[in-house]
Amino acid sequence: MKRLFLTVILIIMLGGFSFGVSGEGKVVKLPLPRYKSNVSVEEALNERQSVRQYSKAALSIEELSQVLWAAYGKNKWSKLTSPSAGALYPLTIYVAVGEVDTVPAGLYKYNNKKHSLIWISSQDSRSLLSEASLGQRWVREAPVDIIVCANYRITTSRYGNRGSRYVDVEVGHLGQNIYLQAVALGLGTVAVGAFSDGEVKGVLGVDEQPLYIMPVGRLE
Ligand SMILES: Cc1cc2nc3c(=O)[nH]c(=O)nc-3n(C[C@H](O)[C@H](O)[C@H](O)COP(=O)(O)O)c2cc1C
Structure with missing residues (x-):
């Protein structure tokens, strides 16, 4: 009985802790982000630029966690790090992982x-x-690509046609957060907007509108 209990606990633990395991609905928990840094916002703004050349080194899961949190994570007010018209938050982030320590490619x-x-x-x-x-x-060479997609209907159903403008503006907020967080971590990124919408949707297997692909990598 005790053995059965321990086995069940082990299975539950492994199920929630999915490294190396794949399957529908599996989850990789991210480490908590840091809320302090030695790089000021002013320094990050001063150093921001698009970076298209990365070293071959993998990102750590802490770095990926930090970049995703900066992009669209929950902050101390239980709001997101990016503003959104009507607090509707129509954006979704997909992550193409290539080389991130302890996170299987996928x-x-x-x-x-x-x-x-x-x-x-x-x-x-x-x-x-x-x-x-x-x-x-x-896009091919970065250890990770962050793809930002939008569901326009979430915002246009409240604001009509003007909602489309709001969604397009919102992806800019998110993108800039990634740029600034990348600088603070010593990483590089570039906002990529030139792609075939249909092909990106096909790769992701989604109906949402892709707006940005942001490769993130270590500086050379
Ligand atoms: C909406 C948008 C789309 C962009 N699309 C691409 C792109 O497809 N490929 C790329 O290499 N850079 C792209 N960029 C980055 C710009 O080329 C870059 O911001 C510009 O050259 C200014 O350089 P800086 O970011 O270093 O200041 C895009 C930037 C924006 C804002």
Whole structure:
């Protein structure tokens, strides 16, 4: 009886702690983000630039966690780090993981409520995303690509046609957060907007509108 109990506990623990395991609905818990840094906002703004060349080194799970939190994570007010018209938050982040320590390569969705990654597939999608982006090399070479998608209906159902403008503006907020957080971590990124919408949707297997692909990597 005791052995059965221990086995069940072990199975539950392994199920919630999914490294190396894949399957529908599996979750990778992300470490908590840091709320302090030695790099000021002013320094990050002063150093921000688009970076298209990365070292071959993998990112750590802490770095990925920090970048995702900065992009669209929950802050101390239980709001998100990016503002949103009517607090409707129409954006979703997908993550194409190639080389991130302790996170198996694959496609994931960022769950900002739980600060975790939801496994979608074990396919390393970076090359396909690069092809969909007119062959842009940095999309293929970065250890991770962050893909920001929008569900316009969430915002247009309240604001009508003007809602589309709001959604387009919102992805800019999110993108800038990634740029600034990347600088503070000594990483580089670039906002990629040139891609085939249909092909990116196909790679992700979603109906939402892709707006940005942001490769993130270590500086050379
Ligand atoms: C909406 C938008 C789309 C962009 N699309 C691409 C792109 O597809 N590929 C790319 O390499 N850079 C892209 N960029 C980055 C710009 O080329 C870059 O911001 C610009 O050259 C200024 O350089 P800086 O970011 O270093 O200041 C895009 C930037 C924005 C804001």
